[in-house]
Amino acid sequence: MIEVELGRCVAGWCSGATGVANCARLSGGASQETWSFDIVHPDGTIGAILRRAPSGYGAAPERAAGLNAEAVLMQRAYDAGVPSPRVLHVLQPRDDLGTGFIMQRVEGETIPRKILRDEKFARARLMLARQLGETLAAIHGLALSQLPELRRMTAAKEIAELERDYRGFDWPRPVFELALRWLRDHDPGAPKEMTLVHGDFRHGNLIIGPDGLRAVLDWELAHIGDPMEDLGWICVNSWRFGEIDKPVGGFGSREELFAGYQKAGRHVDPKRVTFWEVMGTLRWGVMCCGMMQRFRSGPEHSVERAMIGRRASETEIDLLRLLAPRA
Structure with missing residues (x-):
């Protein structure tokens, strides 16, 4: 059914397109879907991705910018030279x-285990931290x-x-209490400059090729805030996937990340980053x-939710390691 709808949609804005093929759902959730498909065109097939909230679904979660805003952000980033997929079409009621929206498909890898282990990404791992620093500088520099x-x-x-979210679980965790107290005591206040913040810049949202970073995905948590x-966020231990001695995504150092960021003329405040x-x-x-709460109380006992839920204990260890010399 969606292949027919997509074919009709594409014919309305892609001149010469004769249809679509190879439709496959990549992921899904309570309100959003991601589909991969090919636009069939006499000049050659165009790989595309559809991100959508089907008709009848509610509003985006409180923190989400919304799909229409995400499309604008990705196009602004693309136009400014930030590695980002090109937006081909924003869905209309008709x-x-x-x-x-529909965006051009970018080939590459998003699975951390492959990026951090496979030989084909060995060269990319050497340059990624600096590339990410340069890319974040470009994102933060958008007007x-x-x-x-x-x-x-x-x-x-x-x-x-x-x-508020933590208290709502009614699940006391002493390490979380310690972290909340530390954060309140060390609030750095307003930054010198408020910028666009991607909000979820990490493994899974970065398309990597043997040549390094190819695209930044999932801008749905973007907001205006402290660029640090x-x-x-990219230095959080959970995104290192076992390579804990390499703070930036399990492949690089903070110094490399900062160097890439400063290369673009932007300032790094290490204390704020911490x-x-x-x-x-x-x-x-x-x-x-x-x-874990949703796994316990929801109608669907998803094993994936339980597996992610148990990782709360890992973050407690990470917080103790972070705060031990600073508490």
Whole structure:
């Protein structure tokens, strides 16, 4: 059914297209779907990705920017030379496909285990940390006046939201209490500059090839805030997948990340980065607890949710390691 709908949609904006083929659902959730397909065209097949919330689904989660805003952000990034897929079409009511957009498919790998272990990515691993620093500098340099309306976040608001979510589980965890106290005591206040923040810059949202970074995906948590938040999030131990001696994604050092960022003329505040690394570690821990709560109380006892939920204990160890010399 969706192949017919996509074919009709594509014919309306892709001149010469004769249909679509190889439709395959890549992922899904309660409200969003991602599909891969090929646009059949006399000049050659065009690989494409559809991200959508089908008609009839509710609003995006509170923290999400929304698919329409995500499409604008990705196109602004692409136009500015940031590695980002090119947006081909934003869904319209006449398309009868819901809310979302179609973007050009970028070939590469997103699975951390392969990126960190396979020989084909050996050269890429040597340059990735600097590349990510350069890319974050470009993202943070995008003109706010050219962006859609986004949430404005501060450290204090982040702490309050985390505490609210954590308390809502009614599942006391002493290490989380310690981390919340530390964050309140070390709130660095407003940054010198508020910028676009990607919000989820990490493995899984980065397409990697043998030549390094090819595209940044999933801008749905983008907001306006402290640019050091993105640098801290990519350093969270959970995204190192066992390579704990390489803080940036399990493949590089903070110094390499910072060097790439500063190469673009932007300033790094290491203390703020550390603050956001602690915040990010606690955030992931709270998110893991949420997964476990949904596994326990939801109608669907997803094994995947239980597996993610148990990782809350890993974040407790990470927080103790982070805070031991600083508490």
